[in-house]
Amino acid sequence: MSRNNRIFATLFLLCLSPQWCHGDEREPLNFSLLFQGGPCVSRGFLGDGNPAPEGGVWLGIRLSDHFDGLWGIDYYTLPSQKIQMTPTSSNPVTELMPSDDISITVNTRCYLSPRFNERYQQFNMVPYLLGGLGMDMVVDQSPRPDNSRFYNLYFDPLFAINLGMGLDIPIGDAKQWFIYGEGLDHLIIWQTMTQVYSFRFGVKVMLDSAHVDPFRGVI
Helix, strand or coil, X not given: CCHHHHHHHHHHHHHHCHHHHHCXXXXXXXXXXXXXXXXEEEEECCCCCCCEEEEEEEEEEECCXXXXXXXXXXXXXXXXXXXXXXXXXXXXXXXXXXXXXXEEEXXXXXXXXXXXXCCCXXXXXXXXXXXXXXXXXXXXXCCCCCCCCCCCXXXXXXXXXXXXXXXEEEECCCCCEEEEEEEEEEXXXXXXXXXXXXXXXXXXXXXXXXXXXXXXXXX
16 A cells, blocks of 8 residues: 555544544433422312422433433322212212322423534533323321321322423533423322422433443443
């Protein structure tokens, strides 16, 4: 091979090298942990309540630059008001007092613009839509007998829907940490519908698979 051909081949191979073209470019982190909380207000069959605490912990996985899959556990405060049930053969009780709600949901975040800047290797501030389905374990507190400190508690598994929107805001070097705010309509289906409205603030941290997968490196 002539000297000129060797120079040409070397330059061609360097142009194909990702490190030559893009420096220290890396894939964005794919997993996330979210911690969130705020006030919620319920309206509907399970009672109408004033603002009360709610919060949750979610685990997410980056499906694409526009979509995340999220698994969430949330707690919502219900107003502890007596409600009248329509009796059924499986549940002859006609009066209940729901007080708390533990929700397990599978959700999707749809980001309305690209959230990762390939040129600067950092995340952007991006609005998003949120939707999901799940199951709620509603705590039913039977009306407390007069002059008694004892009462019965049990759970009813109910179908639930999440609908919401929010804004993701990267902080620091815009590569790993975020704060966000979102409005959420949590719908609980039980005889008729209850809507739990919440506005919450959260912190999200992006992680790689080594931090999330407990079996990584074992096998």
